[in-house]
Each structure stands twice: as structure tokens, then as C-alpha cells.
Amino acid sequence: xxxxxxxxxxxxxxxxxxxxxxxxxxxxxxxxxxxxxxxxxxxxxxxxxxxxxxxxxxxxxxxxxxxxxxxxxxxxxxxxxxxxxxxxxxxxxxxxxxxxxxxxxxxxxxxxxxxxxxxxxxxxxxxxxxxxxxxxxxxx
Numbered sequence: 001x002x003x004x005x006x007x008x009x010x011x012x013x014x015x016x017x018x019x020x021x022x023x024x025x026x027x028x029x030x031x032x033x034x035x036x037x038x039x040x041x042x043x044x045x046x047x048x049x050x051x052x053x054x055x056x057x058x059x060x061x062x063x064x065x066x067x068x069x070x071x072x073x074x075x076x077x078x079x080x081x082x083x084x085x086x087x088x089x090x091x092x093x094x095x096x097x098x099x100x101x102x103x104x105x106x107x108x109x110x111x112x113x114x115x116x117x118x119x120x121x122x123x124x125x126x127x128x129x130x131x132x133x134x135x136x137x138x139x140x
Contacts, residue, residue: 019112023114038089039056041064041095041099042117043060064103068084068103086112087113088111093119
């Protein structure tokens with residue numbers, strides 16, 4: 001018998017209960033030490049408006065699973081192992097939770113997402129490269 005429909009808030013709660021999310025400063029530190037791959041799934045208009053996180057792999061959301069599947073024929077060079085720690089970043093930390101869950105279903109058991117998304121990264125004062133709406137070279 002099929003499960004009853006679930007609202008998005010409950011779905012997010014269930015998904016997030018299955019892993020530990022990462023705060024911006026921790027994500028920054030993990031990336032700096034080569035312990036995590038930051039993956040920006042924001043759409044182009046947001047990246048152009050707000051800028052980019054230096055070193056983050058940019059992958060459109062609709063290509064995420066194909067680009068990060070270590071066994072896939074269309075994988076990104078960074079997708080080297082199912083043990084890769086991936087931190088998915090969207091704009092505010094909602095779509096990234098669903099994306100991280102999808103990666104976990106592909107076997108990327110260390111996939112997680114950034115609490116608050118890019119906006120939390122920005123608010124924390126962490127590095128962002130130039131976009132139409134930001135100053136270049138903001139230092140962490």
C-alpha cells in the first residue's frame with residue numbers, strides 16, 4: 001500500500017534526519033583542507049548576481065547525479081569515489097537538502113548540504129568571487 005502524500009516541510013525534515021548538515025565555516029574549512037568537494041547547484045542568474053564560491057564545482061541541478069556518479073560516463077573529474085565528501089550548496093539551503101539525498105541514494109554516503117546555502121556563506125563573510133552584485137575578492 002502506498003504511503004500517504006507528504007508536504008515539502010515534512011519531506012525536508014525526514015531527509016535531513018538521515019545525515020548531518022554542514023555550517024558555512026565548517027564547509028569552508030573542509031574545502032580548504034581538501035576534505036570536501038563544494039558543489040554549487042544554483043542556477044546561472046543567481047551565480048551571476050551574487051558571485052561564486054572559489055573552488056566550488058558548479059553543476060546545474062538537473063545534471064548533478066550524472067556529474068557526480070563515480071561510475072557514470074558523464075562524471076566530472078572530481079567525482080572519484082563513492083566515499084567522496086560532497087557539500088551541496090543552493091541559494092538558501094532547501095533544494096540542496098533534496099539534492100544531497102539524491103546523491104546519497106546513488107551511493108555517495110557522505111553527501112550533505114550547506115545550512116542556509118550560499119546566502120549563509122555570504123552572511124558569514126566567507127570568500128566569494130565577483131558577480132554583478134558583489135565586490136571581488138571578499139576574504140574569509
